Amino acid sequence: MGTGWIEWPLILFTVLGQCVVGGIIVMGLAQLGGNLSVRQNQGLHRWMFFLWLLMGLAFLASVMHLGSPLRALNSLNRVGPSALSNEIVSGSLFFAVGGIYWLLAVMGKMPRVLGRLWLMLTMALGLVFVYIMTRVYQIDTVPTWNNGYTTLNFFLTMFIGGPLLGLLLLRAAGIEIRGSRPLLFISVAALLVSMASVVMQAAGLATISSSVQQASALVPQFGLLMALRLVLVALGLGCWIWPMWRRANASMAAMSLGLVLVVAGELLGRGVFYGLHMTVGMAVAG
8 A cells, every 4th residue: 555656757747747738828828918028028938948848857757657768669559549659649749849839939930920829739739638648547447547536636736736837937037917816716726626526536435446455445544645735735825825915926935935835735646646546356556
């Protein structure tokens, strides 16, 4: 029994990938708003580099999960029938299209109209990537994963961590977004949904069992760990919201700390998710 930390490459890949998708959507909306000066536009694209850096680290972690980088090519052998192959293709396409957009924009070679369309395509590919990522875990023989909680929680990570990551990079670029409060409220709403999801999932685990294992016994400290995860996320959001409540802007240090706490909470929650791996007829300890 455990919390799935043996799958740390996948934990990093999924959490970072989902946060990056949320971040690119936030930064993309700021760009598409059309109210940025030339200097702000340049700053936005310079700081967007860190999104693709994180995405690169996420893919590096996923390759480490395969044991050998040479196996990465084998994972593309069944594009279409295989959810894993589809995940790698969709993620690579998102990474490539977004990376090329960023490179051309930084070099000043991206035409305005084409750039807007290209950016919207990148944002759409990100959403497709997150959805296909969820399909990898919809496995008939793994009842603890083959449910709506998997899809819901993967998208919630995007809604919780993505806005914070995007807004932090925008602030670093010297851009203040009027819609920052609604974006933070989206993260808060996602946290509230996460709380409800934890309660409902905990109740559902008690109804799942195999011939040799009860699902609720896979992670005996499920409630404690998920509570800790929610506390970390709430504290992270608080680093942003408390200054706003006092009608002040959060400092870069507070915003960075908040993002670290939120990502730590989501990593913890994803570790619990992998710890819940259980196949029909047998249990596989995390």
